[in-house]
């Protein structure tokens with residue numbers, strides 16, 4: 001399988017190279033040159049497979065040529081064995097033909113574990129073979145950091161540095177990062193905000209001289225391997241609800257458009273999907289595009305669903321690429337227009353075509369809390385604020401009651417106690433068994449000034465399992 005850039009200029013890469021790459025050298029994102037397509041018979045024959053076996057069948061074509069089948073199988077078996085629910089991604093019924101796909105039974109209680117548990121293992125496998133080491137520097141406002149650290153903590157060949165804004169992440173989220181120890185794990189609290197952290201990561205990718213030749217790898221959702229891992233659970237949910245004979249719809253709490261883009265790919269790979277709903281919070285650039293063909297940057301608002309607080313949606317470029325007939329030059333122009341003026345619309349026909357599959361809704365904090373309370377009263381299920389936004393959007397945008405509607409349950413409610421409290425459901429939140437002593441554990445974290453040079457000096461001092469690079 002070969003991967004090409006959405007901006008058409010960077011060289012095509014194989015899977016192994018794309019795993020180790022961040023942005024393409026032309027500023028674009030990597031996508032498969034040709035998407036694999038499965039027949040209905042093939043998909044139907046996967047019904048009842050354990051999650052890791054299904055994952056093997058769905059993802060195998062993407063890694064062919066880079067990872068031998070037997071090795072890939074073993075990696076997947078190990079990856080999904082760490083999930084605490086036997087079904088890995090169980091479906092729970094909320095209402096008539098309405099389901100939540102629980103993606104929060106991984107080590108850090110959010111769906112990001114599905115991809116980052118796999119990414120860590122894939123990196124270690126590939127690096128071992130090449131005899132190389134890499135450094136990861138990532139910025140987090142919460143979920144990504146802990147999932148990335150959990151995913152990489154056993155990696156022999158990876159040193160991971162996660163930057164979070166000092167005193168600006170929730171206590172659960174901070175502790176999920178800072179209580180994980182290892183000589184290759186480094187938590188840095190920056191005296192600044194999330195944007196400051198993200199800027200430092202970008203600047204470090206742009207000039208890597210401080211790494212003395214060690215390669216820098218991206219763990220944010222622009223990494224293709226993350227998208228790839230998320231395709232699997234769309235097949236998994238559909239197969240349990242009568243697919244592929246029957247079509248299924250999905251509502252996806254969305255920020256950077258990684259998770260829902262995986263659903264779009266599942267459909268293009270042959271899975272019958274009737275409708276994909278983009279559910280956003282008040283940071284609604286994607287809703288404004290889907291409802292009015294305006295992709296325009298606005299200011300950032302802090303919400304009760306912080307993992308969806310974005311101004312620009314990085315993976316949306318991957319959909320735009322397909323919308324423009326995979327014309328890299330056209331995309332490069334469009335993204336330049338966006339950079340210059342902060343917005344664009346696309347041709348009417350392209351937008352109308354996209355809307356055949358996608359619907360959208362923006363849900364504010366008050367509606368989020370109302371939905372948490374409403375669902376709790378109806379079914380006794382306690383939703384996290386991100387999932388609640390997905391439920392609200394599903395109920396508003398649903399096209400057919402006969403088609404099963406699956407809402408992606410992206411996080412466990414215990415991660416976001418503020419929203420649950422505001423919803424006033426009066427149910428105590430309990431940490432799952434493997435995290436029950438989280439608040440008693442020791443923490444390890446370095447506080448650094450909001451200063452790129454200081455951060456880079458820290459990385460080069462500790463980037464080789466705690467020793468200098």
Ligand SMILES: *Cc1c(COP(=O)(O)O)cnc(C)c1O
Pocket residue numbers: 110111112143144221253254255256257258259260307308386410411
């Ligand atoms: C990351 C995250 C999202 C958004 O996913 P994208 O792939 O960025 O659209 C939604 N909910 C939770 C809980 C998350 O951690």
